[in-house]
Amino acid sequence: MMKLNAIFFAACMLSLAGCGGSEPDRDVRALERISPAPPSSYAVTEDSALDSSASPSSGSVSSTDSVPQRAGRFLAYTHNRTISVPTDRLRDLLETHMTQCEDAGPENCLVTSSNVYGLETDYASGNLALKASPEWAIPFLEGLPESLGEFSSSVYASSTSTVDLTAQIIDTDARLAAQTTLRDRLQQLLESREGDLGELLSVERELARVQSELDSYESQLANLRQRVSMSDINLSYEARVSPTSQSVWRPVTEAFGDFFRNVAFALSSIVTILAFVLPWLPVIVGLIWLFMFLFRKAFRKKKTPEAPATTEKGDA
Numbered sequence: 233m234m235k236l237n238a239i240f241f242a243a244c245m246l247s248l249a250g251c252g253g254s255e256p257d258r259d260v261r262a263l264e265r266i267s268p269a270p271p272s273s274y275a276v277t278e279d280s281a282l283d284s285s286a287s288p289s290s291g292s293v294s295s296t297d298s299v300p301q302r303a304g305r306f307l308a309y310t311h312n313r314t315i316s317v318p319t320d321r322l323r324d325l326l327e328t329h330m331t332q333c334e335d336a337g338p339e340n341c342l343v344t345s346s347n348v349y350g351l352e353t354d355y356a357s358g359n360l361a362l363k364a365s366p367e368w369a370i371p372f373l374e375g376l377p378e379s380l381g382e383f384s385s386s387v388y389a390s391s392t393s394t395v396d397l398t399a400q401i402i403d404t405d406a407r408l409a410a411q412t413t414l415r416d417r418l419q420q421l422l423e424s425r426e427g428d429l430g431e432l433l434s435v436e437r438e439l440a441r442v443q444s445e446l447d448s449y450e451s452q453l454a455n456l457r458q459r460v461s462m463s464d465i466n467l468s469y470e471a472r473v474s475p476t477s478q479s480v481w482r483p484v485t486e487a488f489g490d491f492f493r494n495v496a497f498a499l500s501s502i503v504t505i506l507a508f509v510l511p512w513l514p515v516i517v518g519l520i521w522l523f524m525f526l527f528r529k530a531f532r533k534k535k536t537p538e539a540p541a542t543t544e545k546g547d548a
Contacts, residue, residue: 315468322469326360361464400452401456
């Protein structure tokens with residue numbers, strides 16, 4: 233009985249240690265469950281000074297060296313490109329980029345969303361969202377301006393942003409390690425079969441709770457790994473109207489085309505105004521009548537001549 237209580241107490245202490253993720257020593261835990269990224273990942277910094285400062289000073293190699301990092305950090309990249317394309321080539325260009333991604337295979341590129349609006353109009357637009365590995369994303373983005381030449385298109389807006397996931401990855405891995413140790417202790421406790429039925433049921437409930445948290449941490453860590461190893465690429469396509477389509481009569485034709493729509497809009501505005509005014513119409517009429525009545529009364533009183541003072545004069 234004493235042995236069972238001691239083991240259960242130790243398991244509870246490990247559970248409390250796994251829940252506390254703010255201790256300073258969590259930054260030095262090994263990340264054995266994080267698979268290494270390809271050597272050409274964005275995690276490889278282009279700054280040699282950063283690389284030398286991030287590398288360990290001793291001859292031993294830490295397990296974190298096999299994790300995709302950039303200057304000792306775990307970074308998730310997002311690349312945004314806005315492309316100006318003739319309206320009649322917009323759909324072809326979007327489908328070409330989509331085909332390039334699909335041909336690369338799901339391990340290199342995935343299409344997460346695609347849409348096109350207003351085809352064959354001057355305000356046509358489209359969006360393409362990709363998740364790509366660095367091996368595919370880097371050549372694609374670097375060769376994008378040149379490849380757009382055959383579509384008479386160009387990149388006129390470009391941005392890249394990063395999210396630092398270092399703290400989340402290290403903390404999640406530390407929690408995962410603590411919960412794994414706690415689960416193994418609880419399983420050993422059940423296998424010994426020492427103790428009464430109530431204590432064994434308590435251990436089983438604790439084991440189920442720990443296993444649930446363990447699965448949650450594994451899912452979170454897998455998601456963080458994917459965000460680091462696969463970059464987000466967001467391509468926006470905006471139509472560029474050809475100068476030959478412009479005409480001096482174009483404003484007139486557009487005005488005639490919008491004539492009935494504008495008339496309907498004006499009528500709807502009038503109906504909306506009447507809906508607000510009608511309930512107050514009796515009050516407004518009453519106030520106007522009262523104002524006119526008071527004004528006329530005051531005006532008449534002002535116009536009434538006063539009787540001149542009479543003075544009696546004696547006969548001379």
